[in-house]
Amino acid sequence: MSNELAKQEGGPLVVPEFLKGVSGSEGLEKVRKEDLILPRLGVCQSLSPQRQKNKPNYINGLEEGMIFNNVTEEILTKSFDDKVAFIPLVYTPSRILYKDRKEGGGILCRSFNAIDGGTIAPLCEQCTNSKFHDTTPPTCTYFMNVVCLLLPSKQLAILSFKSKELTITARPWITRMKSRNKPAYAQEYEMSVITASSEKGDFFARKIVFKGFVQNEELYNFAKSEYENIRGIKVVAHDEDEAEAGQETDQDIPF
Numbered sequence: 556m557s558n559e560l561a562k563q564e565g566g567p568l569v570v571p572e573f574l575k576g577v578s579g580s581e582g583l584e585k586v587r588k589e590d591l592i593l594p595r596l597g598v599c600q601s602l603s604p605q606r607q608k609n610k611p612n613y614i615n616g617l618e619e620g621m622i623f624n625n626v627t628e629e630i631l632t633k634s635f636d637d638k639v640a641f642i643p644l645v646y647t648p649s650r651i652l653y654k655d656r657k658e659g660g661g662i663l664c665r666s667f668n669a670i671d672g673g674t675i676a677p678l679c680e681q682c683t684n685s686k687f688h689d690t691t692p693p694t695c696t697y698f699m700n701v702v703c704l705l706l707p708s709k710q711l712a713i714l715s716f717k718s719k720e721l722t723i724t725a726r727p728w729i730t731r732m733k734s735r736n737k738p739a740y741a742q743e744y745e746m747s748v749i750t751a752s753s754e755k756g757d758f759f760a761r762k763i764v765f766k767g768f769v770q771n772e773e774l775y776n777f778a779k780s781e782y783e784n785i786r787g788i789k790v791v792a793h794d795e796d797e798a799e800a801g802q803e804t805d806q807d808i809p810f
Contacts, residue, residue, distance in 0.1 A: 593702065593790075594626035594712045596639070598748055598759045620748050620759045624712065638745040640706040641714075642769060644782045645739065646729060647702070647790050652684050652695040667789040669697060699725040700790045704778050706743070711781065713790060714746070719753050720760050728763045740778035741769050 580586075597603070599621045604610040606617050614628045622632040622639055631639050648669035654661045664673040664684070676682035684695040699716045716725035732739060743766045751760040769775045 592626065593788075594624045594710070596622055596631065596703075596712050596714055596746075597625055598622055598761060600758055620750075622746070622748060622761075632748060635748055638747045640743065640745050640766070641703040641712075642706065642743055642774075642778045643732065643739040644702045644704055644711075644778065645786050645788070647700050647788075649698045649700055649790055650679055650685065650695050651698070664695070697721070699729065701729075701739075702785055702788065702790065704740070704781055709777065711785065714761070715790075716761075719751065719758070723751055723760050724763060731765065737768060738779070738782075740782045741775060743767055743769050 597605070599606055599617050599619050601619055603617075603619075605612050605614045605623060605625070606619070607613060612625070614623055614630065617623055617630055618633075620635070621630050622637075623630050631637070647667075650664075650666045650669045650673070651662055652664040652673070652675070654663045664675045666672045666679050669679055671678050673679060673682065675684065679685050679695070682695065685693050685697070687693060696717055699721060701714045703712055703714055704710070705712055728744075732742060735742065745764050745766050747762050747764075748759050749762045750757055752758075769778065
């Protein structure tokens with residue numbers, strides 16, 4: 556049986572009838588918050604490992620342009636008309652310097668706040684890896700990350716943006732969100748996928764649309780409490796999970 560677990564194509568794990576009324580976490584009592592990771596919502600590109608059958612994180616049924624959850628392996632959109640509703644909770648930037656794959660891949664340096672905490676320079680802005688050299692882009696990857704509350708499930712997930720998506724999606728969205736002068740968790744959005752182009756070719760990017768302020772007070776209070784719980788979280792960025800495992804990452808995607 557694939558991955559030793561039966562799965563619905565492009566969906567969550569199949570729950571047998573006799574387990575549908577069973578809940579609990581027996582055997583996992585010693586799991587700590589720091590032992591867990593937040594799901595990341597990614598967009599499948601042509602080179603995404605999740606669509607390659609020979610990769611351990613392959614997701615059955617995932618095609619280019621679909622939004623997926625890398626932990627639950629759920630496919631959230633199957634067409635450009637599909638949308639994912641969510642409430643943003645907290646924004647946090649980060650940086651990662653990847654080791655050349657020819658030298659074994661992985662991560663050389665990272666900062667969870669894009670300011671400090673790395674191993675190469677005291678401050679990111681002082682590091683040569685974070686700067687342009689003539690027309691050569693920085694070797695360190697800058698991420699804009701937003702921890703979100705998915706609707707209607709109320710599950711936590713991370714949206715991470717880098718490279719071309721910073722200017723296409725992330726910066727305009729963050730700017731408009733901040734200009735509304737209301738907490739991030741008071742605002743509701745919908746995310747879909749669009750086709751974009753760069754000098755290296757076409758790729759899929761996310762489009763984020765403001766749907767209005769949260770109208771339900773109970774939902775607003777829940778989002779606020781989740782914000783308080785995770786506001787100091789260290790975010791694992793966009794493709795760090797694959798890089799840690801030595802897998803090919805969407806660093807190869809043309810943007």
